[in-house]
Amino acid sequence: AQSVTQLDSHVSVSEGTPVLLRCNYSSSYSPSLFWYVQHPNKGLQLLLKYTSAATLVKGINGFEAEFKKSETSFHLTKPSAHMSDAAEYFCVVTEREKLTFGTGTRLTIIP
Amino acid sequence: DVKVTQSSRYLVKRTGEKVFLECVQDMDHENMFWYRQDPGLGLRLIYFSYDVKMKEKGDIPEGYSVSREKKERFSLILESASTNQTSMYLCASSQQGFFGYTFGSGTRLTVV
Numbered sequence: 242a243q244s245v246t247q248l249d250s251h252v253s254v255s256e257g258t259p260v261l262l263r264c265n266y267s268s269s270y271s272p273s274l275f276w277y278v279q280h281p282n283k284g285l286q287l288l289l290k291y292t293s294a295a296t297l298v299k300g301i302n303g304f305e306a307e308f309k310k311s312e313t314s315f316h317l318t319k320p321s322a323h324m325s326d327a328a329e330y331f332c333v334v335t336e337r338e339k340l341t342f343g344t345g346t347r348l349t350i351i352p
Numbered sequence: 353d354v355k356v357t358q359s360s361r362y363l364v365k366r367t368g369e370k371v372f373l374e375c376v377q378d379m380d381h382e383n384m385f386w387y388r389q390d391p392g393l394g395l396r397l398i399y400f401s402y403d404v405k406m407k408e409k410g411d412i413p414e415g416y417s418v419s420r421e422k423k424e425r426f427s428l429i430l431e432s433a434s435t436n437q438t439s440m441y442l443c444a445s446s447q448q449g450f451f452g453y454t455f456g457s458g459t460r461l462t463v464v
Contacts, residue, residue, distance in 0.1 A: 250392065285442070285455040331394060338383055338402075338446060339410070340453060342395040 243268040243336045247343035255351045260319040262346045264332030267313065274315045275333040275340070276306055285331070291315065302326070324350050355379075356456040358443050364462045371430040373459050375443030382448040384426035386410075386418065389440040389458070401426055402448070433463045 248263040266272060276288040289300025296308045302325075306317045315332060327350045332343040359374040377384065383402055387395040387410075397410030399418040407418050415437060419427045426445075430437055443456040 247394075284457045287453070338448065339397060339400060340385070340395075340444075341397070341411075342387075344392060344394040 243270075243272065243334045243341050245332050245334050245341055245343040247330075247332050247346050249346050250344065251347045251349070253349040253351060254322045256324055257321050260317070260322045260326065260348065262317040262330050262332075262348065264315045264317065264343060265313050266315060266332070266334045268334055268336060270336060273335040274306075274308060275335070276300065276304070276315075276317050277331045277333060277342075278328050279331065279345075280328045288317070288330075322348075322350050324352065326350055356443055356445050356454050358441075358456040358459050360459050361457065362460050362462075364464060365430075365433050367433060367435060367463055369430075369433045369463075371433050371461070371463075373428040373430075373441055373443075373461070375426045375428070375445075375456055376424055377426075377443075377445040377454070378424065379445060379447070379454065380423065381445035381454075382423070383446045384420065385444040385446075385453075386416075386426065386428045387442045387444065388412070389442055395442060398428065435463050437461065438463045 244267045246265045274291045277285045289298045291298045291308045299305045304319050329345045329347050333340050356377045365371050385400040386398045389395045396412050401407045401420045417429045441459045444453050446453045
């Protein structure tokens, strides 16, 4: 069975500093992995996805993630945080087209 | 613009009531899903469907059932609502073999 562990439930960074949101996964198959973002009182938005092509995946709003099979990780990064990045972020793994979500990381940006 | 529409944004029901949550997609997607979202638990899969009249249990199906009589509509049914079913419910759809999922905006259900 597949599973996802988001290592931090809450991350705070200052505006203009780098962002790192950590995710480890477990899957019996070659996984497809996603990051979704949910802004307050908004729906889920796809940030980026990995589907066995390039291991470094670029997404929207300057985010990127690197798939590391040896470490079973798919960490999300951004070089410089912006106030609008404040939201909850979910790491997701698929199996048979069924999504399994992590418990989420709430990102707070300090002005 | 492609859409997944959930019929109610907010819903308040009494304990023991039968509750229907409706989801409609206009993208001709084969797959449809129901999740519930709770703080600190992320999104958990309740039921999903790969085709009309087909359904499979997700991770937390107890207390729920589903119906898919038409391709575009996937209904979640709470047979006898309980307070521990107070939650945000999210519907999603995807095309078979394509990893593009579209989520509805959610229904916040409160059971009193």
